Amino acid sequence: MIKRIHHPLLVYLSDVIGVALAWWGAYLIRFNFSIPAEFIPGFQLGLIVVIALQGGLLRAFGLYRSLWLFASLPDLLCIARAVVVAAVLTPLVVVVAVRYAPEVPRLVYLLQPMLLAIYMGGSRALYRTWKEFRLYGGLRAQGQPVLVLGGGEAAVNLVRDLSRSAEWRVVGVLDDTPGHRGREIHGCEVLGGIAELDWLAEEMKVGHAIIAMPSEGHEKRRVAASACVRAGVKALILPGIEDVMTGRVNLSQVRQVDVEDLLGRDPVRIHTAEVREYLRGKAVMVTGAGGSIGAELCRQIARFEPSVLVCFELNEFALYRLTEEFAVHFPTVQVVAIAGDVKDSIRVDEIIGRFRPHVIFHAAAYKHVPLMEDDNAWQAVRNNVLGTWQMARSAVAFDVPRFVLVSTDKAVNPTNVMGATKRLAERVCQALALQGKTQFEIVRFGNVLGSHGSVIPLFEEQIKRGGPVTITHPDIVRYFMTITEAAQLVLQAGGLAKGGSIYVLDMGEPVKIMDLANRLIRFYGYEPGVNMQVKVTGLRPGEKLYEELLMDSEQDKMAKTAHNKIFIAPPMQIDLEKFYTDLQRLKDSARHNSDEVVDVLQEMVPTYHPNRRVRADHTVVAATGNTALFSREEIAQKLRGTEHPAEEG
Numbered sequence: 001m002i003k004r005i006h007h008p009l010l011v012y013l014s015d016v017i018g019v020a021l022a023w024w025g026a027y028l029i030r031f032n033f034s035i036p037a038e039f040i041p042g043f044q045l046g047l048i049v050v051i052a053l054q055g056g057l058l059r060a061f062g063l064y065r066s067l068w069l070f071a072s073l074p075d076l077l078c079i080a081r082a083v084v085v086a087a088v089l090t091p092l093v094v095v096v097a098v099r100y101a102p103e104v105p106r107l108v109y110l111l112q113p114m115l116l117a118i119y120m121g122g123s124r125a126l127y128r129t130w131k132e133f134r135l136y137g138g139l140r141a142q143g144q145p146v147l148v149l150g151g152g153e154a155a156v157n158l159v160r161d162l163s164r165s166a167e168w169r170v171v172g173v174l175d176d177t178p179g180h181r182g183r184e185i186h187g188c189e190v191l192g193g194i195a196e197l198d199w200l201a202e203e204m205k206v207g208h209a210i211i212a213m214p215s216e217g218h219e220k221r222r223v224a225a226s227a228c229v230r231a232g233v234k235a236l237i238l239p240g241i242e243d244v245m246t247g248r249v250n251l252s253q254v255r256q257v258d259v260e261d262l263l264g265r266d267p268v269r270i271h272t273a274e275v276r277e278y279l280r281g282k283a284v285m286v287t288g289a290g291g292s293i294g295a296e297l298c299r300q301i302a303r304f305e306p307s308v309l310v311c312f313e314l315n316e317f318a319l320y321r322l323t324e325e326f327a328v329h330f331p332t333v334q335v336v337a338i339a340g341d342v343k344d345s346i347r348v349d350e351i352i353g354r355f356r357p358h359v360i361f362h363a364a365a366y367k368h369v370p371l372m373e374d375d376n377a378w379q380a381v382r383n384n385v386l387g388t389w390q391m392a393r394s395a396v397a398f399d400v401p402r403f404v405l406v407s408t409d410k411a412v413n414p415t416n417v418m419g420a421t422k423r424l425a426e427r428v429c430q431a432l433a434l435q436g437k438t439q440f441e442i443v444r445f446g447n448v449l450g451s452h453g454s455v456i457p458l459f460e461e462q463i464k465r466g467g468p469v470t471i472t473h474p475d476i477v478r479y480f481m482t483i484t485e486a487a488q489l490v491l492q493a494g495g496l497a498k499g500g501s502i503y504v505l506d507m508g509e510p511v512k513i514m515d516l517a518n519r520l521i522r523f524y525g526y527e528p529g530v531n532m533q534v535k536v537t538g539l540r541p542g543e544k545l546y547e548e549l550l551m552d553s554e555q556d557k558m559a560k561t562a563h564n565k566i567f568i569a570p571p572m573q574i575d576l577e578k579f580y581t582d583l584q585r586l587k588d589s590a591r592h593n594s595d596e597v598v599d600v601l602q603e604m605v606p607t608y609h610p611n612r613r614v615r616a617d618h619t620v621v622a623a624t625g626n627t628a629l630f631s632r633e634e635i636a637q638k639l640r641g642t643e644h645p646a647e648e649g
Contacts, residue, residue: 012059018119019054023047026111042103046094050112053093054086061085079120087113144168146208147201147233149194149224151175151185154238155212159186171204194224198231211237229522271563272304274495278359278402279304285357286311287342287391288364290318292448293406296487297361298322302330310355312338312364342387348394359402359494362391365422369410372418373541377594381586381601384421388428389583396436404494405429407444407502409479415544415611417594420601423608426502428583431574442502443493446479446510448486455513459520468533469517476545477510489566496561502569503561544611 027035027043035043061082091109146168148155155173162168163186172191175181180190191200197209209231211224221237228235284301288294289311295318298311313319316339323337336355340347342364352360365384366372372380388405395403407426410419426442433440447455455478462469481489485505493503518528526532539545561568586600602608 012055014123015058015120016051016055018116018123019051019058020047022112022115022119023050023108025115026108027105029111030105030107039103039105046104046108049094050086050090053090054116057086057089058082076121076124079117083113083117083120086116144208145171145204145206146210147171147191147197147204147206148173148188148210148212149175149197149227150212150216151177151180151190152213152215154214156185158210158212158238159188163187168208168210171206172200174200174209194227197227197233201231201233207234209233209235211235214238226519229519232525271492271495275491276304278495279306279491281305281307282358283308283310283355285309285352285355285360287313287360287362288406289313290315290322291363292483293486293490294361294363295322296483297363297490298326298335299330300484300487300491301361302326302333302335306333308334308336308355310336310338310351310357312340312342312351314339314341314364342391343382345390345394348390349397352394352398352400356398357400359404360391360395360400361404361406361490361494362388363406363490364391365406365425367408367418369416369418369543370540372421373416374594377417377597380417380421381424381597384418385424385428385583386587388425392428392432392438392440395438396432399437401437401439402494403429403438403440404490405440405442406490407442409444409446411444413607413609414605415609416541417598417601417610420605420608423605424583424586424601427572427574427579427604430572431576431579434574434576441493441496443490444502445481445486445489445505448481448483455516456520459517460524463521463524463526463532466532468535469521469528470535470537471513471517472537472539472543473545474514474536476513476539476543478513479510481505492563492566496568504567504569506567539611541611 023043023046027039031039061078087109090112091104091106094104144167146162148159148162148170151173155175159170159173162170170188173185173188174192174194174197175190176193176195181192183190200206201209209228211221211228213221213224225235225237279301284306286294286297286301286309289298290313294311294313298309301309311319311322313322319337319339323335326333326335338351340351342348342362364387366376366380392403392405394400405425408419408422410416411423411426412419414420414423426444429440429442432438459469489503489505496503514534517534521528521532521534524532528534582600582604586597586604598610602610
């Protein structure tokens, strides 16, 4: 039973009728609406031919697989192709097969396909207009008024889509493009520029704005987001192209503006072909897979179709959450969840020996600066330095082709234990880069927006509690980047394969934390110092006013890569015998207390200048063990290029 007017059979019958009407109409136009009697036989025979021929052609072109309600430009192009072919074949069939050409005026062959195209296209357009009015016409007036910011293709599509929405009613468009003021986009006028949002929102009683600039630079989106905050308008935003490319969201998804939109910058674009070349079909291992960076690395790697993704993580719950996420979003990727500790040499050797990864991304580390001072200094050494050693030496032992260390700007001229241990982790990789077949790369970047323990989640929590928002110093500044960008930078470095080199991102200008706090407060609808207080608490142990991305010794040696915002510092010269000896001393000294840890760290990292609150009333005793990292005989073996799987106790 035929239940709907857009049933394919009814559509086809309508078009066949259109073929006949077009043939009749062509005759009427040719003879000024009075067909002479002598042309009637040609008209009748030609009518039979065009119905049979053109009816078959229309079906052959697949015009009846789509619904009239969704008729679009591709459908019109398909109609045009079908009509053109019909216009060519119809006179040939009439002349050759029927041999009745004299009775059919040549003008009819030209007019008939034109009239048919008008009928088929017009009928579909009229039906779609009528249907949309029935479905959405009564709803449009019910939606909340909203302004659209942007005038590009995304904004045009958004305005069109919102015209069918019962939730939103577009009352105007704001666009900074010269010459766009006063023009219309799907019936909505371009009222002015984004800077005029303040008074326009108030005048038009608009409480929402949608930022539709996915292909624009982040700076333009940031300006638009800031304008919404100033105007007191709740902002929504279409995702950026970088989010669409990474598969995080769909371009049609509108989300709330977050703090990244207010603070970010244009992300670095990775060369996906290079990354795909060394990841696709390969075994890949990620340590610290449950952390912010590690988990995002796993998500990004999954897009490049590895043969197996080994997720190595100490935290059981974090590992469970990751596997659950992958079961939903990456069901075709073979994920192996491994509970393990990077400090456990037996477990590390077992896993690397079993899966033989093509590349290891080492993201496991302790990173909280104040927490790693004093009582936890030895644990920072054990995890960040010796854990890196265990992973790196196992990679060399099993001939893993690539090893990528995730480092931090706090490793540059460190003032804290965490930074000093990460600097030593860099040197571990640079030392082992001189041995074996493994290519070691080090990636160094600043603070990651939204990562566990970062300042933004802390500020947001404080604001939600009613304040105060606490900062440690009014002049403190930091570099920021997104989690996605950090993961992509790490993946890109893995494909560059310059053994022992350090890759640094040009992160633009640092952000003043006081400004960050004030912007975030206003973002949540408060006014700093009025209904939300900002409290200065003083620098914490190990904290410094500003971070650096390069050491003085690296400044003059930086070189460009194929990526305009990624730079490379060549490996530093390392006295291997002294380095291994000092590393053993560090392990032995760390058994006593944090002061001894700091003393040895200072000797091994000359640029380390501690900024600590020494607790004289408390001595920290670290865990002990009996297994030496390596003996002097083993050091001699390493200098000769002999691998020895040393244990860490």
